[in-house]
Amino acid sequence: MIAKPTQKYIIFALILVAVLFPLISQNNYFIHILTLSYIWMIAVYGLNIVAGYTGYLSFSHAGFFAIGAYAQGLLTVKAGIAFWIAFALALIITTSLGFLVGLISLRTKEHFFAIYTLCVGYVIYLLIDKWDSLTEGVRGLMGIPNPGNIGPLSFTSATAKYYLILAFLLLTILVNYRIVNSLIGRTFIAIRNSEQLALSLGISTTRNKLLAFVLSAFFAGLAGALYAGFIRFLGPEIGSITITFDLLIYLIVGGIGTLSGPIVGTLLIVLLSQNLQFLEEYRMLIFGPILVLLILFSPRGLVGFISDWKLKIREGKSVSTERPAKIEKGA
Template structure:
């Protein structure tokens, strides 16, 4: 019963166990451990995009631009002002959150759904173009190198292993914050707007304001992910703001499954590992990847995690799950809360 009350746990605990021990087997060399770090970075970005997609029911095509912006903020602070990366890890989400507040304030007052997607695409493309051409600040297409890694008590977190555990810890913090936020008064207000905006307004939810803050929160989170990227790969370039990463985040979220906490984490792991596995195919890699993507969308349009969860529930409930599943699906309010 305990497991059914805390559905996130049955998945979270094994995932955590695998994640914590992964560097001991399989991921034993620095290169493979770098992949683990990338999974964590994409997972944080995916979680933040999923806050917009799953909780708000909206979409931002400018999310990668905010991600790249966060990466640049932290990198510039460290490179130009010699600010510690730890400050950067705080400054990047703050700056990204402010940008999110601004964009959200402009866009969310008048647009929703696909129109919002297009408007944010406009902002994203603009940011990418500016980054590409503003050489004196962004370094132009070559970007900026030699971004310093964070250090702890005078010891630089340079090794992939240390950075991985560091990032994993932060990912857990993000998951914790997200879970709490979803169940908070604010989180429930956001979900009520998602379900029915007019109804939410009628019971006194300040819909646009809640959405603007939710959007800014997601932007802050993705800015943080960007800072993680900058200090791990130790370079930033304008392509971080471009559509390529936008597509990656979109794939991470939709592959894993929207509206769940573990979906984007799983999606990030699958994306990084599959595209790495396809690397051997060289120029055919992205061609094959396109087909894989199309197949996944065709056969698992809701993502991998919900499919897994259905199987797991059938196992833990032992045959009673059919009716239970149907009842859950019939009650839309339970969709988000069971994911925590």
């Protein structure tokens, strides 16, 4: 993992730029793209907990994102529940389903776990796509309300939504930071490094893996509920496996198992995608080789690459300072 001071500097610098951005740029299009990026970052942080820190790759992540989004949409549009009450219920629904899926899926290991979660994600997508009477199917769910007012604060403008979702992102980063630097986080990492060794140390791997999976589902549901309130239209494609692969690419490029990786990877890929819109049909021909090269030469992503580079520099300096002392001693 990248050194803690470096991670803090990266995260702090990105947060400072994010807070000041609407004050610098009045372009609503860029504000929209960045707001959407923050939603994806929240989802990627959830994926990072289960894949980056426990080593279990879940392909049902987009499914839980869609559950959070559709729970928010259906509760507000069809049940007529106020936005923030529906928001809390959407998180409870997503987390509860994550708990039930995790109870079964975590009985499997390695590629069997990945295959099972892939099937779960596809079942969720099919339910959304085919259950027309509830989800409106391919027609999509429209008319989702804006986030409700909190006291004097209104969230109807693009800038207000930007800061609201940024606040949730900052809270997500803080929670992830506390988890990773706690006993629970070290337990997750122990399971990732060697599950058998963790068992021999008396760690309940099943309980901790389930906790990681539930936390992952919670953040996916949080991102989905925010997405519903931001876009205000939902279609079945948000639960497709393509979304999971996109989130996984963001995580791998930024740095899997790092705190700043979800921010770096999501920002980089989203901004590149926006600048390569004229190559929409062929963009994977560009991203594909880049991703392969990154996995081969820097499996810990860009953040891991920076960490390794700084470590080599420090080691080089320490070696250069030790050599004169050895020569003097020999003389």
